[in-house]
Amino acid sequence: MINLIYKKAVVWLCPIALIILWEEWLNFPRAVLEVGLCSFLILGGAVWYLTWRPVAVRELQTNWHRQEFWRFAITPGFFLLSVYLFLLIIENRAAEHFLILGANLILWLILQNLFDRFYRSNNYPASSFETISGNVNSLSLFFLVTVWYSFSTFLDLPVWQLALMLVLTVVFLTYQIMWISGLTFKASWFYLVIIVLIAVEFFWVMLFLPNTFYVKAMALTVAYYLASNLSRNHLLGLLTPKMVWRYLAVGGGVLVVVLVTAQWL
Numbered sequence: 001m002i003n004l005i006y007k008k009a010v011v012w013l014c015p016i017a018l019i020i021l022w023e024e025w026l027n028f029p030r031a032v033l034e035v036g037l038c039s040f041l042i043l044g045g046a047v048w049y050l051t052w053r054p055v056a057v058r059e060l061q062t063n064w065h066r067q068e069f070w071r072f073a074i075t076p077g078f079f080l081l082s083v084y085l086f087l088l089i090i091e092n093r094a095a096e097h098f099l100i101l102g103a104n105l106i107l108w109l110i111l112q113n114l115f116d117r118f119y120r121s122n123n124y125p126a127s128s129f130e131t132i133s134g135n136v137n138s139l140s141l142f143f144l145v146t147v148w149y150s151f152s153t154f155l156d157l158p159v160w161q162l163a164l165m166l167v168l169t170v171v172f173l174t175y176q177i178m179w180i181s182g183l184t185f186k187a188s189w190f191y192l193v194i195i196v197l198i199a200v201e202f203f204w205v206m207l208f209l210p211n212t213f214y215v216k217a218m219a220l221t222v223a224y225y226l227a228s229n230l231s232r233n234h235l236l237g238l239l240t241p242k243m244v245w246r247y248l249a250v251g252g253g254v255l256v257v258v259l260v261t262a263q264w265l
Contacts, residue, residue: 004119007050011111014046015104018080022087022100036084043080043107047073050114074176075133075140076110078169079103082143089150106136130180137173138225144169145203145217152207159207163200170199174228183235191231198227211259218258226251 018039025035051069083103090096113132116124148162174195178188185192202223206216226247233239 007115007119010046010049011108011115014042014111015108017042018107019100019104023097025087026093026096032088039080039084040077043076044073046111047076047114050111050118071176071179072114072129074172075136076107078140078144078173079106079110079136082140082147085147086143089147106139110136130177133177133180134225134229137177137228138221141169141173141224142217142221145220146213148203149207149213149216153213159204163203166199166203167196170196170224177228178232178235181232181236183232188231188235191235195224195227195231199224215258219255222251222254222258 021035021038021042025031048069051072080103083099087096087099090099110132113129117129145166148157148165151157152159152162171192174192175185175188178185178192199220202220206219209216211219230239230244230247233243
């Protein structure tokens with residue numbers, strides 16, 4: 001019982017600590033590396049503490065308990081990285097405060113979901129973390145791609161370096177969502193390769209369009225969201241013509257709205 005109280009406290013203390021750390025960072029912007037290291041240590045420690053538990057004898061027959069930390073850490077880890085980098089390119093102080101609060105609310109939801117999954121499994125919806133992972137992974141990709149497009153312009157980084165970072169990100173995020181959905185790497189690797197190729201092609205094409213960073217990133221994120229969700233549902237045997245049209249309608253509608261209302265340079 002006391003152990004559960006400690007774990008529940010971690011769910012709250014981790015976002016609070018990150019809010020305090022990042023708000024102080026705004027006053028000391030040169031402490032980039034120090035803040036980044038502390039942030040990952042705080043979140044990594046929280047995820048490890050929540051996913052670690054004494055393993056019953058009957059569970060020793062599997063390797064689940066040995067690998068779950070790294071797999072569950074992908075979604076919050078990439079989200080933390082994306083927000084951390086995104087804060088570097090924001091110039092509006094009000095937007096910075098809003099992002100810090102909103103991001104840590106999402107991290108709280110992730111940690112709370114992990115707590116429920118491991119310690120309140122009787123009332124835990126089977127697809128809860130799957131849903132959160134899919135949405136948060138897409139949001140992480142949006143933030144990261146926005147940062148990479150800005151780096152391409154302001155730091156003049158080579159496109160191949162940005163494309164490599166995109167490939168690694170998409171591989172990890174897609175692997176995580178496939179794994180949490182119960183799909184093995186052997187069953188999903190081909191679709192993972194296709195999704196990576198789609199993301200890289202989209203990234204390359206959007207480089208030559210005169211849109212803002214945010215518009216380009218949103219377009220690529222929508223493409224990734226459609227490709228990953230259609231692939232996952234197909235592998236799970238859940239894909240129907242109605243579902244395909246629904247995804248295409250929503251994704252296409254978002255792309256049209258974003259591109260039509262975008263500010264062309």
